[in-house]
Structures are given as C-alpha cells and as structure tokens.
Amino acid sequence: MNTEGGAVRIRITRRGFLKLGAATAAAAAMASVASKIPFSRAVMAHGDPSSAVGQSTSSGLYPVYCRAGGSACSLQLSVDSSGRPVWIRPNPESPQAGECDRGASGVWLWDHPLRLSSPLRNAGSKGDPKWESVTWEDALDDIASRLQDIISKYGPQSVAVTSHWMPEFSTLGILLGTPNNAIVQSGTCFGASGIARVAIFGAGTASPFALIPDLANARYVLAIGRNFNCTMGELRTLSAARDDNVQVVIVDPKMPNVALPTETWWLPIKPGTDAAFALAIANYIIQNGLYDAQFLKSSTDAPFLIKPDGTPLTGADMGWGNSDFAVYDEYAGAIVSYRSSQSPSLEYSGSATLSNGSAAQVTTAFNLLAQRASKYTPQVASGITGIAADEIVGVAREFANMRGVAYTGWWSARNGNDVDDWRAIDILNVLVGNVERPGGLLFPVPGGVPSFVSVSGKTIKSVFGGSAPAPSSLSQYPRVDWYRWPVLQKAGVSQFKGVVEAALTGEPYPIKALFIVATEPLHRDVDIARLKEALESMDLVVVIDVLPQDVIDYADYVLPDSIYLEREEATSIPDTPDFAVEYSYPALSPPQGNDSRPMLWAMMEIVKRVNPSMAAALGYTDQMSSDPWGFQREVAEAEISALAKSYGMDPASFLSELRSQGFMVLKKHSYGLPALKTPSGRIEIYSLFALQNGLDPLPDYAPPAYRQPSAPDEFVLITGKDYQVTNQAAWLLPMKWLAREMRMIWMNPSDAERLGLSTGDTVQLTSLDTGESATGSVLVTDRVAPGVLFVPQAMGGHTSSMITEEFSWLTEGVNPNVLNPGMVSGVGIGVLNASVKVTKI
Template sequence: MEKQTREQTANAGLKLSRRTFVGGAAMAAAAGGFGASAWASAKEEVERLKAEGWEAHPVACCMCGARCGMLAMKKKGEKPSMQTVRIFPNPDHPQRGYCGRGAQAIWAWDHPLRIKKPLKRVGERGEGKFEEISWDQALDEIAGKIKELAAKHGERSICLTSHNFTGYQNWFAAPFGTPNVINHSATCNSASTLGRRMIFGPTFSGLGLVEPDYENARYLLLVGRTVSCAIGVQTTIARARERGCKIVFVDPRMPETAWADAQWIPIKPGTDAAFLHAMIYVGRKEKLVDLEWLARWTNAAYLVGEDLMPVTERVMKGEESGASNRRFAVISKSDGSMVFQGPKLNEKGQPVGFDEDPTLELALDWTGTVTTADGRSINAQTAYHAFCAVNDKYSPEETAKITGIPADTIIEAAREFFTLGGVCDDGWYSSRNANDVEAYGMMNVLNLFTGRFDHKGGCIITVGGGYGGPGIKAAGKTRTGPTGVSWEYNAGKPLDKQFFPEGIGTLWTTFEAMKTGKPYPIRALIMTGCSMFHREANSQRLIDAFKSLDLIVSQDILPQESNDWADYVLPSTFFMENHEYLGVNYARDGWVQKSDSTLDPPEGCEARHDIWQFMELLRRINPEYAARVGYTKELKTRKEWQAFWDKQIVDKAWAGFIAKKNAAKPGEGDRIAREVEEKGYAQTAWKVYDQVPYKRPFTTPTGKAEIVSFYVLTMPSAKGIQPIPEHYTTKAYTHPKPLSDEFIIVSGKDGATNAGVTLFTWPTKFLGDRTLWINPVDAERLGIKTGDTVEVEGLDNHVKGRTKVTVTNRVMAGVLFSHGFSGGVRTKNLPPEYEWVREGINTHWFATGYSQVSCGNMANNVSVRIKRV
C-alpha cells in the first residue's frame, strides 16, 4: 500500500510557478517564450550592434523544419567567423525563433567536423572510411551508376529520402522519372495528419492549417505537445499566458515549457485517446458541451446504420449504400419526420455550401427503425448516439485505470476546459505508440464539443502567406518546370503508398524491395540532410536495407551516422548560405519572409546547394532531364550557380508573386516587397474568424466536421482506422510488467538541442541531456541513483545499450524518458573531443518498427528492461 501511495503521489499533476523556472538548459528551451520586456531588450541589442557597424540579415532557421525568423548579425568589413557573426531573434517577426537549436546555427556553419569535399567510400559500408575526391569525379561516378541502374531496373529503382528537404529532391525526381521521394513522416507527423483528415477532410489535414488560436486562448490543452517547435509558438502562448490563459500539458514527462505557470498531468504512454474521451464524457454529463452547435455544424445529427455507414437518400430508395449519394438522412426534432440534407458540390464534387434548412431543429440523440422504399427495415441512430455509446465507456473512474490520471484530476480538467472555452492543440510530432491516429482524431473531436471552431480563441483555420516558391507544377501526367518546359510523367505513386495509402512518408516499406526486388527493385538511395538512425525506427532493419543496395549517396553538412553507410557523401550548403523567399509557417495570419544568403561556406569548404548537385547529376545522366528544370549548361562555381539560381529562379518566382499582388490590388505587391527587404517579413493576409464551416465547408463527405468519420467509412485507403476514434492497446511493443525492472521509454524533444544538426554542435555538450530519466519511486525500488550507469535491453529485440541515469519527478512512475536526437550516435572515426556524442542511447535501437494501418505511423516509444551496472 505504501508503494501504491508513493506512485500516486509521484504521478499527481504538478502546478509550477515562474519562481521554479531556472537552469541553463531551461533558458535556451524557453527563449521562444520571452515576455515583452525580453523582446524589447533583444531589439535594443540589435539596434546597438547596427550603430556599431553590424548588418542585420534575416534568415529563416532550418535547424528544424519550422523555419522561424532570426537575424544573422554580421560585422561590416570583417571576415565571417564565430566572432563576427551573431545569431539573434528577429524581434517583431510573427514566428520569431530563438530556441537553443537556432542559437547554435553559427556553431554548425563553422563546425570543425563540417564535410568540406565530396567523399568516396574506401572501406566496408558502416566503417566510415572515405577519401576526398573532386566534384567532377563524384558526380560523374554517381551519375554513371544511376544511369546504369535505371537502364537495368527502371527509373523507379532510384529512391530519395529526407525529412525537411523532400522539396529539393523533387527537382531531381520529377525530371528523372522516379516517384519514390519518401520522407520520414512515419516517425513524425503522419498520425496527426490523418487525425485531421478523418475529421475535417483532405484539404484541412496539413500541418499548420488547423491550429489553436494560441494568442487569444483562455485554456490551452497540450496533449503530447511540447511547443518547442515551432519555437515562435511559445512567444504567442506567452502573450496569452500574460493575459491569464491557463496552460495544461498532458504527457508522461514534464516538458520544459511546462515550468512556468502551467499544469502538468502525467499520463501512461499510448492512452491519450481515453483521456480525451473522458474529457468529453464529463462535459456531456455535466451539460458543458455545445449540443446545438454539434447538431448544426457536424454530422452528429446524421443517421447511421448499425455498421455506422451513413443513411443516405439513395439507401432509403433501396439502392447502393454508402456516402456516394451526398444527401444524408436527419430527423426533425419537432415532428420526427425524415429529411435529407447535404453539401452543395461544385463540378469537381467538392463541397462549396450546404443544401439544408438552417431553421430546422434536428434530433441529436435519436435511435429507431427506418423503412426503405423497397420495404427493408434498417436499425438507425444518429452519429451522436453512436458516439455516445462509445464515449460512455470512458467515465473518469474507468479512464483513471487506463491512463493513471486520478479521476478527480480528469473531472477538474474537463470542467475548466469547457467552462473557460478551452482549445486542444491538434498536434504536430505525433508518432509515439503506433495507436496515435485515433488520439489525434480525438483532439479534434474534443474541440468540436466546445462549439467554438474558427471562433476567436478556439481551434481555427489559419490563413497562410500564399507564396509557394519556385518549383515543378503537376497537372495529371504532365509536369512543368520553372522555365515553362513541360514533359510527360508516368512514374505513378511512390512505393510506400501501395502499403499505406493514407500515409505521407513511410520509408521502411521500400526495404523489402531493396532486399528482394519485390514488388519491384529499389537499388539506389539518395539521402538529403538525414539523420537516418534518429528518424527510422528499428535500427537493425535499416542497416540490413543499407547492406542490400547498389548505391547510397548522402548530401549532408556533418558526419551523421547514416553517412557511414554511404558510398558517396556530398557536402551541402547550410541555410544561412542559401537565398530564398518563403511563407511563414504555423502563424495565424498570412506572412511571407526572406532568408538571406548571409554567408559563404567557411574557407576550405566546397559545399554546394543540394539542388545544384541534383541538376548536375541530371545533366550528366541526360542533358534533356536538366533542361526540363531550366538547367542548360554546366555551372562550376558557386558564383555562377547563384547568378542562375538566385536571380533566374528564386528572384523570378518572387517577382511573379509580387506582380500578382499588384495586379489584384495596386501597390500591395510593392508594399510586401518593400517590407520584406526592410524587415525580413511582411503580412499578406489577415485572419477572419467564423469562416469554416459556416461560409466555407470542410472537405469531408458531409462538408461538416465529423464525429463519426464518414471519410474513414467510405475510403478504402483508410481501412482499419476507427470511424469513432477511441483508445486501444498498441501492438508496437511488449507491455512491461508493473513494479518491475521493465519500462516504456518515451522519447521527445526540448528547445535546447534535440535536432539532427545540433547532435554535433559544441554547446550541446553542455546543454544537451543524454541521460535516461527515471522517477524517484522506481529508482528507489531498483537501487538506482542519479549518475549511475544502467544497461538497457529491448524487450522485443534484446538489443542492449548503456547510459547514465537522472532521477527526477519530471517523468511519471513506471515510465522512463530519453531525449530524441540527443545521444547514442555511433558515427565512426570521431576525434577525441567529440566522443561525447556517443553518450546515451537512441530509442530506435530497441524499436520493433511496427506501423499503424493505413498511414504507416510508427512508434518512437519502446519497451525495455534496465539494470544498474
């Protein structure tokens, strides 16, 4: 009984004040959450440096994929160095970034281990033994091998993979003719993407489009979300917090951003959907939810059969079932009659409005029998009734048994959420337990029960900057390059879509094709900016795939572990060395920004832009391929490339955008261009609330948000996903025995380090945490103290590793925590001063690689046993 009491105490929700917000790593992690006075100080410092002869160059940070706004301050007339270039936040930028990762950008630019020249493997794969060669030799040999493999196995035998740079890879893949550009979203955001798609429809599923109105929120619920990326979100949340917004984190470990005036509710891994159901359960039972809004703006009042398939007008006529007919049955609350309503569709079959009587009051909680025109009886119920039948299983008391969260804590959180008009974050990095799609679907469903969708302070549709940059346009089987050259494209879909049609990037699906040639051969892999062993769950499976290939090429800036397995490593330029215009991600309003080519590569570094590398490969394989993307002659020097790429491609696309803005509103484009040059950013659109679905429908079958997903029910590609999302036990890993030496390790990030680039940057040696966290209750039971070394063994694959331990109540009892993209680097041939990157473990060593159906979402969390050594 004493142990149980101690564990309950260890897992109780914690409320912390700003007085506890201390520590060096915390300052870096919390930089994006600075208050107004701190940003004023940053602005003063920028102006002081300008007065002393420093230039301010705007850059869109690419230390992660958020592209937050920063300034590279460069001393005029001085050679660029660590002393003459300083990284600052861009103080008034709408997504101003200054986390510990962005602050370390200058360390990455002039890193002692930066790859300076093309490398060719001279040892066995995995040994990390290379020789430096010339660009001509590297590109000639790679192009020759690709050409040979394509002739033997077809263009689709060449596969490209990245996470943040798949856009770069399309400049090669589209003109060459391979569909296989496959990113690593399966261990990042696949689950949250499908979670939005099933509730709101395909065009509302992308990252950053459906978001909390952070700045105006009064109660912000963050389930498995740390807001350490995009770091600019922390700034926005800080303003809301200063106005009294309550911030609640639900996570097995306490994120750094929960340290200041926030509540942390520990939860057992893989049980988020149960907690979210319990929130709605309390809201329903205590009549805190907005049923009137649900009846009008969701499919809650639409009739479904026992199989949850929608009852449509065609069904009632005795014809085929399903949502192919877009007029759905509802019941009038006043007289019990059946009425049909649905979306108005355009010529493409997309919802553009609603064909319904807005004054008709609909029965929401109805069940009964309806008779079709041919005399068949159908047991029917409203979607709301079907949802409630599932939701009734999740009382706070029952949910406490599943989640480890006390029932009173669940009740308190639900009451506060609904009475304060709360909003739940819809998620970003969402691949943890391979049962995550339903959890992220439930985050969106919870927001529907508030009745505040697209209202100020609720869950909203963001605007977007409207600028996509230069690229290759697709229209059916035609592709058109940036200079207007078109060609026929018959490559089809990437291989992973055959296995996970609702996914947005599951690379391991190509591994069988690499090893056996089925369903067709994959013989070459090009990796762009990859830390593959920290992206791909199940490290041994990745190694086996590497061993089977004929050609591996890596484009990178630092010696990532996956580079050891490459045949060629090509030195890439860094984001501060590249010129581009782009939109601002994850902001409420529409903004565009400029990322200046602040620096050249350091002296002695022959790094070149990834797209230049691709274009030169295309030119060597077939000049016609290169001409498709406007590259018609060899450009050997960086200056020649900049004259072509910066002026003829980037600036030309930007000029076209400005011209369109001027055409739409005289002078508007000129304003945008002027502000971007002066400040580094400009606003292009302003958020107007109360638009979706009120004036613009969703793209679900009903045009409304769907608490029973008709999208899932009617799309064969979504087979296996629950139409009413709820909790189920994951199959991704063996579940540990309670009160034993077995645990789930949850993996996550902070804002201080934890990125593929910062794995090697010097401040990470001191800011980074490469230890394994354990709760004091578990540590005492196992006789473990802070600083001890433990052996970690995977329960599913028996892989072993060693790491030091930190005993902390910032992780719940029964769970361990390890920072992702932090330690466990096994890169060969490191100099002694960088041996510290080997410290710690990489959870992907222990992962099974199990994927959730339909979307391929994988588990970054793993199960292990530990013992002190």
C-alpha cells in the first residue's frame, strides 16, 4: 500500500454489516477466544443474542448503557438463571445503538480476577505500596479524619477531584467546598477542539457532543483526526446513510481499523499539520467562489468591518449611539448597522469616517479570512502536510460541491498547535453553509438528567428536595487550572496539570488531597514524572476504581467501585440530534465475596463524617447510609422523577417505560440555528472570543511544539484510541490475544526496512525532548504513515503492583504518556504527541 502523499481507498462489503453492526462483530470476535480463557467469566458463547430478540426484562434481558466511553452506548445485557452475565449487545432501537469491545467487555469485568473487592490501605509508601485490606468503616473513618485535618490547615480549596466524565463524581468536591471539584480529562482530550468550538460557535459548545454531524443525511463526511471505530453508534448510523451514497474521507497519520460499507478514503497526513490542510481547502473554496454567500451574510460575522487594530467597527466608532457591528450595505452604498443591512458586502474594503472626524481603513472579516487562507495554496499545503496537491484540490472541490460536513474534533490535545487546527476545520462547515441543515453540523436539542446535587447561587440542592448553604469557598478561590490558563475557564475546559503544579509550587494555593475517580492520570496526562512527584507530595490520595490501575501505587486508599451493570442510573443520550435519555437496570450484584459499593454512596459517607449537617440537610438518611444499593436506587428514581415532571409526565409511567425499553426520546430535533452565545450572537469566522483573550482572531498554521525529527532514526510518536482501547478493556484476559498488536509500536514498512527492523523486534524509544525512554516490540504495518510511530493509549506498559503472573502481559509495550514532552500549550492544552529516537535492542 502506498502511503506517500496519496489517498488510500478502504472498503468492506455491506452484507452483514447492518445485520450485526460492527460492534456485534467485535463481540463475536471476543467470544471466539472464550475457549482459551481459563475461567468461566468468558461466557459470550453461552448464548446467541439473536435468539433473545423481543424478550423482556422478566426473562433476563436488561437495558443498560456503557460507561467505558463518552458515547454511553445503549446496550442490552443477558443474565442467566444463576445471576451471571451471558452476553451484551446493542439496544437496536436506541438512538445510540452501538457497541464495541469496551462495552462487550462487561461480562469479563464483572468478576475479573483482579477486580478490586474491598477497601485497601497503603501501609507502605507512595510508589512502593504495601496493601492491607480494611473494612469500609475503617477506610471511610480514616479518610474523613485526614480530610478534616487537611481542610483545617489548608482550607477546603486544597482538595481536588478528577475523573473522566463519570456521573456525580463532582458531588464530593462540591459538598466539601472546593472549587477544584470537577477537573476532568478535557485538557488532554477534547480541550483544543472545545476552545475552537467556543471561539466560533459560542459558549456552551466545548463538549464534542455540542455540535455533531448529521450522519443520517450526510453526502460527504470529512473526518480529520476522527476514529469512527471509537463510536459504534455513529458507525452504525453512517453505514445506513443514503444507501451507500455517502463518501467519507479520513485524514489521519494512522489508518482506521474499521472500514465503512461506503466510499471511504484515507489520507495520511504529517502530525500537527491539520491547519495547513484545512486552510488550503478554505483557500480553494474562496478563490473559486464555492462558498455559501447568503449564509455567510445572514448567519456569520463575515461581512463585519474590521479596523486596522483588528477590532470590529461598531456604532460607538460611528457615533450611532449604540454598539452595533458595522457592515457595508451594497444597496445603500454606505456603512450601516448589520441589523438594518439588506445586502451586506463580503468583500468591501474602504474608508470609514468615524464620529471624531478621523478616517479608518476597514475591510470585511471575510476578506481577512481570504487573505489568511491565501498563504496556503495546495502546493504550499502539500509541502507541509505530505498530502499531494491534487488530493487537496479534490477534497476541497468535493467538499464544496457536495456541501460536506467536517467533524469538529474529539481527542485534540496532541501537538501544541491544535486550537487553530480545529478553528480552521470548523470554518469549512461555515464556508459551505452546512450548519443546521440536512447532512451538516447540528446543535443537538439541549437537555439532561438532573444531578444528585446542584449549586444554585448560594444554595446547594439535592434531588431529594433538601438544601443547604453553599460553602463560600466554592466561589472564594480560583480553580487551580483556570488560575494558570484563564482561557480554559472561559471555554469550560479542564487541565489536570494545574493540580500537579499547585501541589508542587503552592500556587495559587497548595493541593494536599486528591480523589481520582474512574480515571488513570498516568495514562492520561502530560509530564508523568512530575505527576508522580505531585502525588507523592500530597497528604491524601484516594483512588475510586474497579481495577488496580497503575496510579493506585501512589494512593493512600483505594475504594472498590461498582460497575455499570450493577448500578441503577439514567443519563441523557449523547451524540444524537434529539434529546433522549437512557437507563441502566441493576441487572447484576457484585460477585460473591466482592464488597464493591457505588461511588456516590462512598462520597456521601465521607461527607457525612466530615460535615454531618450538610449530608442531613440534603436528605441523606441513616437508612441510606446502611443500604448503599438502596441509596443508589433512590437517587436514580429521584432524578428520573424530576426529569419526568419537567416534561409533564407521570414519573411512575416514565420509569416503567425506561425499564422496559431502556431509553426514551423526549424532544425531536428540528433544523435551525439556535441563539448563539458568541460576542456577536452569530457564528464567528473572525473570532471575537479569541480577540478578547489575546489570541489571533483567525486560525493559522504553526509547527508542532515538540522538537521535530531530523535523523533517519527519529520519528513522531502519536497515540490514539480504538474500539478496544480503554484503561478498563486493556485489562481483560481476551485482550492478551485480541489486542496484542495494540501493545506494539506500529512502524511503516519503508521505515522498518531502512532501520533493518521486522515485526517482533525489540526497540527502545527515547523522547527527544525529555530523554525519558521505554521499550516495546515493533509491528511493521502500512496502516501508519512513513515517519510516524503509533502506540495506542492505555494498552501497554502497565506498572501496577497488583498485576499477577496471569496478567503479566499487561506490562508489555509502551505507555506513550511517559514519552510525551511534558508540555502544556499557552492556552492550557496538553501536548501528547512526541518525537522519539528508535534504537534496536
């Protein structure tokens, strides 16, 4: 396969794809290794999902949804008469009817040999633990006692909580009074694309679920840095779209592992050059008049006039007595308010007479975008990206003529220049006017399931009807990451590096206690060496998880959490245009001898000990304290009841239908731009948000932040996810066989030949920026571009002290985060790609 600058066509047959779905095929693949697994949890082969169609929960088929990925796929779990899981499949009627190995893995996770089964206390030291099993009472008492000491010495703001979008995880931090109550993974995940979305589409759009492509009606999908096999619901929708008439172009240094039953092309690109590629497309569209002029005039700031200092011309400049943005009206032949203009010009440049009598040269935002994009001809962009100029022209022409849709970005914390990558990509959708139109970008119907607790002004309320004064410390102190990177606060993005630096420097105040909830910072964040140093410096580190992830070796306590097949809960369905909710039935109890309990209950038990009056005021009773699973059920039912009432529905009937169907659509999407929370109230190709925050209002290309390879044995190391890739799925025994290549270092054949390497050879990777090194085996494959190495996130290089001989294969391979350059960009986004030297061992 030639990956030198040319597009590669990838395609699978349509037959069987829609019948099973890609995820069911993945589950079947996992079942095929069941005979190799020496324990009876591997029970996929115990039943055939197709035989259970139409059964209800009374016969052992239960609605659940997956928490192993952000898409929260709707699933169905089969349980046998002994209470053991049999198989998991997609819920075929749900708007999010997907499943991958991560969701299917629940049958192994339930009674995994390494699953945490009781609270653990570290009687050794951080980094060299000695684990003691203790009772819940003893663990919670000591954690609360230590917290009280920390809060009395350093204040509640010295506590931080981090997670990966787990429901209710911020409860503990809110009730303790720390502003650091919800520091999630976004700074090393979707943060860059989130800032880009906010810059163009306004506040409230940082989440990748805030703007989604209308795949069901798409004709042309441009997926830059997007891996479809991480979201099987999308894959299923796209596979059914327009009966094979949709064309998909994937731009990524690595070839996707799942091909689509439609016209699909892969364009290998040099890492960190996406902005040049997107701006070249924008340049072609503008130069050839392929943009939607009417949409740009009516819905964007493209016709706004910009002064030489980069700020927009307004009524205040013109003496109109208002602050309206100014445009040049072609009918009137004059500069007027954008509100009254009948035909605003996109291409005007001229002089504006200001209220003080002076003149200012002005030009439209559209002209400035055209000028910026003009630097990136197809030939120039080809030299930067490695994609042939004719391929760039072809994509640009097809995207414009077919009114394509481009993904607005998921995992985007990669190269230190990523915000501009995604601003440039987002603008492509705007240029062709494909926003809130069939086949374009959509704003999903807003909505959500009420949280157990919420902060309203100076009051904390619970879904039980209780309330308490909100601790003043919630608003009195800055959040540690937002203190360092103010743009993150304005965009609604997190950066865990802020916790690390506060712990080690005391700025703006010290972090002394940390709760790590269902996430793995050692396989998630930047500067792992400094992160470990920060964990060692803290007075209390508590990990709440299901498996003994590597980070537990730096914890004082580990609390065993429930899994998604054991909890009753509801959530809004992401990644769908409609507002819909889905439901998880507690179909399983923890295995015999396992004393795992719901995370929310553990948090409330800590609050009860630290601040009993707060817990009582919110409605947390002694009965709830003594019945963890009953408490979880009451929370779920109260949240569902509140949601039902907000839609004028009977709560009992609503809950009954959720338990029967597993989901409910509450409001359908209809096309049309919503009110946007940008400074102008319009889509902003010339970002006033960026301007207000000291950033360039237009995107541009800049080289990656890390040192670039310059020798034949130097490469860019990239990482990413796949349908098998999570911190959870990596530990499952089938992955010993199914995911062996996911623990290897992928290298292009041309590079392997040059270095004299073959599949299976052992090499050492050394970071050019930090000198850190790691060792792994090579996989020679043309699924990665020349000059690039690929190592999946979280799959290899595990170091947990609780890994047994049976699972020693987890230590194989490389944790790519160890090799990242330890950088955070100027706006607070982590840099996870790296340049490395390869040495054969």
